[in-house]
Amino acid sequence: MSDEQPRKISRRExxxxxxxxxxxxxxxGTLAGTTPEKTALxxxxxxxxxxxRSAAAPPRALQTLTVAEFxxxxxxxxxxxxxxxxxxxxxxxxxxxxxxxxxxGALSGQKEAYQIGLAALDRYSRYSRGRPFVELSETExxxxxxxxxxxxxxxxxxxxxxxxxxxxxxxxxxxxxGTFSDPYYGGNQDFIGWDLLRxxxxxxxxxATDQARMEAQExxxxxxxxxxx
Amino acid sequence: MARRLQETxxxxxxxxxxxxxxxxxxxxxxxxxxxxxxxxxxxxHDFVPDEIRNNTRDWPMxxxxxxLERPTSRATAAQNANRVGGHPMMNAVGGTTWHYxxxxxxxxxxxxxxxxxxxxxxxxxRIPAGSTVEDWPFGYEELEPYxxxxxxxxxxxxxxGNVQGTIDxxxxxxxxxxxxEFPMPPLRGTAFLEHMAESARSxxxxxxxxxxxxxxxxxxxxxxxxxxxxxxMGGCHVDAKSGPHVTTIxxxxxxxRLTVVTRAHATTIEVDGExxxxxxxxxxxxxxxxxxxxxxxxxxxxYENSRILLTSTSPAYPIGLSNNHGQVGRHYFSHHQxxxxxxxxxxxxxxWYGLPAQGVAVDDFADDNFDHSDLNFIGGxxxxxxxxxxxxSAAGVGSYGRISRNWGSExxxxxxxxxxxxxxxxxxKTTLPYETNFLDLDPAATDxxxxxxxxxxxxxxxxxxAIANYVMDRMEEWYGEAGAIEVTRGGAGMGAMGxxxxxYGGTRMGDNPETNVVDRWGFSHEAPxxxxxxxxxxxxxxxxxxxxxxxxxxxxxxxxLAESWSSIVG
Ligand SMILES: Cc1cc2nc3c(=O)[nH]c(=O)nc-3n(C[C@H](O)[C@H](O)[C@H](O)COP(=O)(O)OP(=O)(O)OC[C@H]3O[C@@H](n4cnc5c(N)ncnc54)[C@H](O)[C@@H]3O)c2cc1C
Ligand code: SF4
Numbered sequence: 117m118s119d120e121q122p123r124k125i126s127r128r129e130x131x132x133x134x135x136x137x138x139x140x141x142x143x144x145g146t147l148a149g150t151t152p153e154k155t156a157l158x159x160x161x162x163x164x165x166x167x168x169r170s171a172a173a174p175p176r177a178l179q180t181l182t183v184a185e186f187x188x189x190x191x192x193x194x195x196x197x198x199x200x201x202x203x204x205x206x207x208x209x210x211x212x213x214x215x216x217x218x219x220x221g222a223l224s225g226q227k228e229a230y231q232i233g234l235a236a237l238d239r240y241s242r243y244s245r246g247r248p249f250v251e252l253s254e255t256e257x258x259x260x261x262x263x264x265x266x267x268x269x270x271x272x273x274x275x276x277x278x279x280x281x282x283x284x285x286x287x288x289x290x291x292x293x294g295t296f297s298d299p300y301y302g303g304n305q306d307f308i309g310w311d312l313l314r315x316x317x318x319x320x321x322x323x324a325t326d327q328a329r330m331e332a333q334e335x336x337x338x339x340x341x342x343x344x345x
Numbered sequence: 346m347a348r349r350l351q352e353t354x355x356x357x358x359x360x361x362x363x364x365x366x367x368x369x370x371x372x373x374x375x376x377x378x379x380x381x382x383x384x385x386x387x388x389x390h391d392f393v394p395d396e397i398r399n400n401t402r403d404w405p406m407x408x409x410x411x412x413l414e415r416p417t418s419r420a421t422a423a424q425n426a427n428r429v430g431g432h433p434m435m436n437a438v439g440g441t442t443w444h445y446x447x448x449x450x451x452x453x454x455x456x457x458x459x460x461x462x463x464x465x466x467x468x469x470x471r472i473p474a475g476s477t478v479e480d481w482p483f484g485y486e487e488l489e490p491y492x493x494x495x496x497x498x499x500x501x502x503x504x505x506g507n508v509q510g511t512i513d514x515x516x517x518x519x520x521x522x523x524x525x526e527f528p529m530p531p532l533r534g535t536a537f538l539e540h541m542a543e544s545a546r547s548x549x550x551x552x553x554x555x556x557x558x559x560x561x562x563x564x565x566x567x568x569x570x571x572x573x574x575x576x577x578m579g580g581c582h583v584d585a586k587s588g589p590h591v592t593t594i595x596x597x598x599x600x601x602r603l604t605v606v607t608r609a610h611a612t613t614i615e616v617d618g619e620x621x622x623x624x625x626x627x628x629x630x631x632x633x634x635x636x637x638x639x640x641x642x643x644x645x646x647x648y649e650n651s652r653i654l655l656t657s658t659s660p661a662y663p664i665g666l667s668n669n670h671g672q673v674g675r676h677y678f679s680h681h682q683x684x685x686x687x688x689x690x691x692x693x694x695x696x697w698y699g700l701p702a703q704g705v706a707v708d709d710f711a712d713d714n715f716d717h718s719d720l721n722f723i724g725g726x727x728x729x730x731x732x733x734x735x736x737x738s739a740a741g742v743g744s745y746g747r748i749s750r751n752w753g754s755e756x757x758x759x760x761x762x763x764x765x766x767x768x769x770x771x772x773x774k775t776t777l778p779y780e781t782n783f784l785d786l787d788p789a790a791t792d793x794x795x796x797x798x799x800x801x802x803x804x805x806x807x808x809x810x811a812i813a814n815y816v817m818d819r820m821e822e823w824y825g826e827a828g829a830i831e832v833t834r835g836g837a838g839m840g841a842m843g844x845x846x847x848x849y850g851g852t853r854m855g856d857n858p859e860t861n862v863v864d865r866w867g868f869s870h871e872a873p874x875x876x877x878x879x880x881x882x883x884x885x886x887x888x889x890x891x892x893x894x895x896x897x898x899x900x901x902x903x904x905x906l907a908e909s910w911s912s913i914v915g
Contacts, residue, residue, distance in 0.1 A: 196752040202761060222402060258753065265752075288752055289741075296736040297397045312757070313764040315697060315736045318394045320582065321571030322698040324533060331536050331695045342394045 180219040188234045191250045195257050196291045204308045211294030214303030233283035240274035300343045307339045318342045347633035353379045356625050356638035358611040361440015362892050363878040363899035364644030365589025368597035374907030377602050381609040381627050383410045384436030392580035396735045399579040409436040414792035416648050416799040420841040426800045432844045439590030443580040446701035449501045449558040450889035451492050454485040454521040455712040459885050463723050471723055473808040476777045477676050482856045482865035485521040491897035493524055500564045500587040502529035503556030517553045519708045529561045532703045537694040541730050542705045544827035550709045557702035558587040576700035577733050613657040620661035622875045639914040644878040648799040651784045651851035667869040672862045674784035676853040678776045679845030681805050683838030684813035686820040687769040688829035689745045694765055699732025710819050711888035722808045724775025726816035727888040739764040745831035770820050773888045774812045784851050803842035813837040847891055854882040867902030874914050876902050
């Protein structure tokens with residue numbers, strides 16, 4: 117099954133499998149008009165799932181953030197889940213692409229928080245460490261992020277909208293989503309996130325034999341998106 | 346002007362767990378039924394194993410009516426009520442059974458007789474002050490045939506512990522006698538769950554696999570569960586979960602006597618000059634309809650059941666339908682879900698493809714299954730350890746204080762090692778109704794139609810907090826015995842109760858019309874051809890999830906309507 121070529125999925129089938137067809141869809145205030153489905157659709161058809169197979173993730177067009185914002189974001193996600201002796205991290209998984217894309221869709225309510233927060237973080241970095249965030253060493257970047265998470269960057273004139281801790285926690289949870297979600301959403305490239313957790317992958321069924329093999333550490337990971345048929 | 350439709354025998358408002366179930370006994374008795382459902386049809390093809398969609402973004406919650414009318418809440422009447430968080434009930438044909446966990450419990454016999462049993466064993470003074478708890482108007486034996494019927498009709502799997510008085514140690518020895526075995530064996534276990542069961546046994550406790558409204562093998566034309574790990578907040582892609590959309594509703598439709606109207610949002614119930622209900626007003630988009638009926642059954646879940654009564658005012662019922670005794674919204678309570686216990690183990694649990702209904706339960710500390718003479722509470726909790734894990738939430742687990750930061754290389758190493766090593770227990774506890782916990786209409790907050798939403802005034806009291814502390818101790822003991830290297834426990838919780846997926850009361854059932862909205866059959870004490878389905882009629886919760894009991898009651902109410910048709914519809 118895993119050797120099959122993914123077949124092209126029609127828009128209708130996509131909507132169906134995405135749970136949209138036939139469902140009454142209404143969203144509350146901030147999410148009005150934007151649904152995960154809508155944002156996910158344009159990039160799915162051919163690209164994402166298959167593209168994710170290539171060894172080095174090719175740069176992709178940005179959908180929401182500016183290049184400067186994206187570079188700061190990339191540096192942050194790379195510190196939240198770093199590449200290290202245990203293997204690749206959130207940057208290699210493309211978590212920042214997930215965030216950029218979803219900020220134009222399901223996460224659009226937080227777009228402004230990102231724009232303000234990324235600028236504030238960079239300003240804080242310049243004030244307190246003398247250089248833009250992306251030019252700091254990893255250790256310095258970590259220390260900026262520690263200030264940010266702990267809230268000590270909040271009232272420094274850097275311009276965080278709420279507390280700097282709120283901003284950090286938002287990025288952290290979106291980094292986790294981008295790293296560990298189905299690659300359909302644009303992150304978790306090469307199944308980096310699932311391999312890191314030793315998650316054996318999405319399956320539509322797990323037989324008693326599969327469960328026994330998993331318990332014996334013998335179940336091979338299923339490197340496949342749920343949307344790949 | 347509402348368009349007046351042709352009269353039908355029975356109209357049911359809401360085709361979820363209980364409304365969808367009640368269709369079958371009615372049409373089988375030859376009655377014509379119209380089911381008004383605010384949601385739409387869904388199918389197994391609508392669900393994908395996708396954690397972002399099902400869990401992170403809670404799509405069932407964001408999609409719909411239940412979200413737009415989620416109640417406000419406050420702890421006491423002295424406070425202002427706020428609207429916080431979401432409310433994950435589903436609007437669809439099949440209702441919340443699409444994405445619920447499907448644990449399918451019967452209540453234990455004690456739950457029907459809390460007042461008399463407590464008084465008999467410990468004295469009347471042990472009923473907590475301010476509680477409005479009453480005995481049910483009947484005992485477990487009365488509901489047993491309906492439990493049995495629903496288990497067969499829909500498909501429930503489990504291990505019996507008491508068949509006609511004969512105790513089977515593989516099942517729950519504390520359950521009430523059942524007439525026969527479950528229609529299917531319990532769901533498959535895992536090595537970890539077996540380990541937990543073994544640890545419980547070495548403590549002298551009596552573990553057993555819990556019952557589930559899920560096929561464990563092919564049943565009634567549907568396949569068994571394939572254990573794919575996306576059951577929690579996701580619908581079943583193979584129709585193994587036994588909701589009414591795949592069980593009773595298709596059978597009822599096949600008789601030709603059920604009409605399902607989707608996207609039909611019922612707004613109010615009409616009454617005639619004699620105070621009998623005449624039918625239901627509903628909207629499809631902005632089109633108004635009036636569906637006349639000889640009897641009306643409301644089944645819109647606990648909050649909607651009270652709301653639709655309170656908003657249906659008329660000269661006969663100036664403060665709400667069936668509310669001339671001021672009981673609608675009273676005796677409200679919900680399960681106390683704070684006080685969870687989590688554990689970290691030094692080995693992988695292999696829980697990746699589990700589901701919340703796959704687990705091991707201990708009932709030794711529930712209800713009155715243990716001696717309360719020297720304790721400061723009545724009731725207790727059912728301890729439930731399940732397997733349910735997906736990658737984003739697994740990566741989000743706390744570090745049990747083992748590392749200082751929740752990001753960076755050290756954290757990465759921690760989650761790499763421990764993503765599959767945590768377990769969290771689900772402890773269902775007795776909650777009692779109290780005078781000061783109730784539902785009413787919020788004077789300020791409205792839904793998308795501009796109708797007031799329900800306001801919950803409620804707080805867990807000393808009895809509930811004492812239970813939580815006691816059962817958390819037992820759970821810690823269990824995890825300790827099983828070799829957990831870290832255990833954390835939640836707070837016992839004294840704040841506002843908030844909206845719940847296990848919400849009870851508001852239209853309580855009982856013989857006394859001064860303290861109950863519906864009679865022992867589920868029909869209004871005031872408007873005789875109005876019935877209420879759902880946990881809103883339950884006066885006690887027991888220490889277990891509500892749905893199977895609400896379904897057994899719904900079947901009984903529907904059957905009673907059919908059997909007593911002429912005396913009820915007049
Ligand atoms: C995530 C989750 C897990 C759960 N797990 C369990 C479990 O393991 N075991 C258990 O016993 N219980 C569980 N529950 C609780 C269970 O889902 C409810 O007890 C049960 O669904 C209630 O049945 P109901 O028919 O009253 O409401 P629902 O099943 O919610 O159905 C109500 C239906 O009425 C419709 N409706 C409402 N208002 C109107 C209106 N005005 N007009 C027309 N239609 C209307 C709704 O659209 C809906 O379809 C869980 C709930 C959730 C959310
Ligand atoms: S775990 Fe079983 S019942 Fe639940 S959705 Fe998957 S196959 Fe269906």
